Amino acid sequence: MRTILIDCGKTFYEAALNWFVHYRLRNIDAVILTHGHADAMLGMDDLRQWTIGGKKYSVQDHIDVYLNRNTAKVVEGTFPYLFDKRKATGGGDIPSLQFHIFGDGPEGYEPFMIEELEVIPFQVEHGYGGDGKFMSLGYRLGNVTYISDASGLPEKARKCIAGTDILVLDALHYDSHPSHFSISESIKEASSLLSPGSHLYITGLSHRVDHDTLNQELADSSILKEHGILAETAYDGLRIVVDDLTFGASTINSVTACTEGAIESDKRARQNLPSHLGDIMSSRETTTLLPDTFSRLERVILMANGNVQRILSAYYNSTVTVDILSNEKIDVDANMNSRETIFKREVNLVCLNQICCNAKSTVTITSSEYLRLIEEQQVGIGQLFR
Structure with missing residues (x-):
């Protein structure tokens, strides 16, 4: 079993105390970052708990981190000592990270491997930046696609998503928003991309949305029924078996x-x-x-x-x-x-x-x-x- 952490945001430490213990997770085999906002990277310093203390106390000697150049600039500006240990102050207990930075190519990002698993990054729109649209990343890992922060899907992203069995997709609430899909927009996008029998998990909901109410609405959705898509809201601690191994x-x-x-x-x-x-x-x-x-x-x-x-x-x-x-x-x-x-x-x-x-x-x-x-x-x- 391998543990791949997608994003390490401002609430990572508290979540790890709950769910790493609950699911008996220990090593972190890779961290993949989607973008440079606080909810995706502000917990990077907390990774020190896995790598400090030497052989007696540390879990592992380093953690591999995969991110694009734009996100790397933000992480380095926030935590300069993660990239250059000479910039550390105080006691010097900092996480040992190995950064793998990938850039844009003519056809988008090149896939990369985490051991035997192919990871395909692709750009998605996530609101606006100073000089136009702000781009976040989605990732496809095998037959699972993960998009945590998005307000639009470029054509290259749609090609990457097509044929996926499980789609984790952003939706903030019922109303439109400049940097996140609404619930109806998320359903519409999923219905245009997924095949019958696929699963949609809506993530990133605000507290304006009641979990059980939305689950019932998803079950009753005519567009999801028409396309044969199974949908539910994601939640903390959700476990999805995604390997080719099936029960039975x-x-x-x-x-x-x-x-x-x-x-x-x-x-x-x-x-x-x-x-x-x-x-x-x-x-x-x-x-x-x-x-x-x-x-x-x-x-x-x-x-x-x-x-x-x-x-x-x-x-x-x-x-x-x-x-x-x-x-x-x-x-x-x-x-x-x-x-x-x-x-x-x-x-x-x-x-x-x-x-x-x-x-x-x-x-x-x-x-x-x-x-x-x-x-x-x-x-x-x-x-x-x-």
């Missing part, structure tokens, strides 16, 4: 795409476990040997399910819960001197209030000694598979 039976077949996240999840899970429990974590077999049965085993998440659970949880950055459909216990005589207890289980894995997949597993319990080690460490088997 196909998810488990696509889960190999999440391997990197699963490995990181495994590493985090191992940190607080005794070393002699690590072998279970590394197993990828559908039939796994575990200690002899005990009462808490009825609550355990089995290995085959646990592996998928960790992968999905790491990928969607959300808790994956387990609904047990069946749990069959079978006692078997392995030989004259020993017995095995086999648990066959079928569960549904549930994430974001939807069923991710159906999973089945078989676990054979053989080792009473292993059980003793687990109990002495006060670690339940279930903790291995969260």
